[in-house]
Amino acid sequence: MAIPLDQxxxxxxxxxxxxxxxxxxxxxxxxxxxxxxxxxxxxxxLELLEMERLTPVLILNTxxxxxxxxxxxxxxxxxxxxxxxxxxxxxxxxxxxxQNLSAAFGLPVTSPPADQLVQQGDLVTADGWEFxxxxxxxxxxxxxxxxxxxxxPNFVLGGDVLFQGSVGRTDFPxxxxxxxxxxxRTQLYSLPDETVVFSGHGPPTTTGxxxxxxxxxxxxx
Numbered sequence: 001m002a003i004p005l006d007q008x009x010x011x012x013x014x015x016x017x018x019x020x021x022x023x024x025x026x027x028x029x030x031x032x033x034x035x036x037x038x039x040x041x042x043x044x045x046l047e048l049l050e051m052e053r054l055t056p057v058l059i060l061n062t063x064x065x066x067x068x069x070x071x072x073x074x075x076x077x078x079x080x081x082x083x084x085x086x087x088x089x090x091x092x093x094x095x096x097x098x099q100n101l102s103a104a105f106g107l108p109v110t111s112p113p114a115d116q117l118v119q120q121g122d123l124v125t126a127d128g129w130e131f132x133x134x135x136x137x138x139x140x141x142x143x144x145x146x147x148x149x150x151x152x153p154n155f156v157l158g159g160d161v162l163f164q165g166s167v168g169r170t171d172f173p174x175x176x177x178x179x180x181x182x183x184x185r186t187q188l189y190s191l192p193d194e195t196v197v198f199s200g201h202g203p204p205t206t207t208g209x210x211x212x213x214x215x216x217x218x219x220x221x
Contacts, residue, residue: 002152003028005196011048012198015040018067019201023157025129026054032127034058035082036146036157037200038071045071046078055079058126061086061114062159062200063143064093065172066102072111085124087135088117089142101172118144134187136161138180139168145187153194153206162188162197164205167216184210184217 009026022045023036033054038045049056056079061069064086072084072094086094093100097108118124122133124146131146139160146157160168162184170177188197193208211219 002150005151005153005155008151009033011052013041013045013048015067017041020067021198021200021202022071023198024048024054026052027128030127031055032057034060034126034129035075036060036198037062037068037159038075039067040070042071042074046074056082058082058124058129059084060124060131060146060157061090061094062145062157062161063087063140064090064100065140065160066097066100066105066109068159068200069094069100069111070102070109076112083115083126084112085116085118086114087133087142087144088119089135089137090140091117091142093140093142099173131157136180136183136187138170138176138178138183140172141174143168143183147191147195153196154192155196155198156188156191156207158188158197158199160200162205162207162210162214162217163199163202164210165214166202167214168200181217185219189217189219 011024013022020039026033035056094111097103102109118133120135124131136145191207195207
């Protein structure tokens with residue numbers, strides 16, 4: 001039976017530098033959590049986990065850009081048993097500051113290598129959570145999104161693919177607007193209209209809202 005989404009314990013930490021969203025998710029009355037895209041200013045996330053007495057059982061990266069992976073090292077150091085996942089196409093970005101774009105800012109970021117590389121159709125499970133992996137390239141070559149159908153409404157951890165009223169940048173190395181548009185239509189707009197999209201930047205939205213109103217990629221031309 002689906003759990004109402006508003007009963008899921010969900011925290012959003014927004015880093016100052018790039019306004020990137022790191023999400024911490026926990027089932028009601030549980031103390032084991034999933035951390036999504038731990039980016040910059042990871043100290044605040046660590047403080048939250050300590051204050052709420054939460055133990056990460058899964059670390060999900062939607063893609064390998066520095067603002068979404070900068071906290072991986074700190075989480076893995078403290079909770080080495082929590083698997084770190086990223087899309088297969090972005091695996092090298094975790095360990096290469098040039099590819100993850102941090103070298104260009106003079107503050108090279110590296111992450112431990114992923115414990116598991118995921119691809120289209122994989123089912124990721126941990127402590128009662130189930131996430132379907134969908135490949136959504138365009139912003140980065142190996143970008144993935146994680147769909148959860150255990151809540152009502154369903155939700156997707158969407159990274160930098162689809163935003164409220166906007167879409168992810170495609171001017172980075174490996175980016176392609178045509179790929180991004182295809183990803184949005186096949187991997188996100190194919191989900192039910194009420195599906196909540198927790199994006200990598202900005203407020204949540206729904207697939208239905210964006211199909212109707214997103215001026216970058218509508219549901220149909």
